[in-house]
Amino acid sequence: MIAHSLKSPTFGPAQNLHGATYVVDAQFQAKKLDKDNIVIDIDKAMTVLKKVLQPLSYQNLDELPQFKNVLTTTEYLAFYIHQEIAKEVKAYFKGNLKITLGESHVAWAAYKGKV
Secondary structure (H helix, E strand, O other): OEEEOOOOHHHHHHHOOEEEOOEEEEEEEOOOOOOOOOOOOHHHHHHHHHHHHOOOOOEEHHHOHHHOOOOOOHHHHHHHHHHHHHHHHOOOOOOEEEEEEEOOOOOEEEEEEEO
16 A cells, blocks of 8 residues: 655646555566476565565655655556565576556556566
């Protein structure tokens, strides 16, 4: 759960402060399984995801320094989360990471890129 405003006429009423609740999916993709027949240890993946999301949870993103003058669209937040997770896992995961943020059954966005 976050709060933010999207300060561009493109976003109509969403220019005003409003809340959003996201379901965040992190999908780790690799061309082959490792020696233990996994892409990434699920506990490590969950720990990193929690670590990255915790500073955003129940925050007004407009007030956080890392989002100063940034349109925190769902697409941008997927990108941001991807980049933060990639920093955390690059030492032990090589592959693609896809972050999907779902706000409702009709509003979702994803960002996929290499780690």
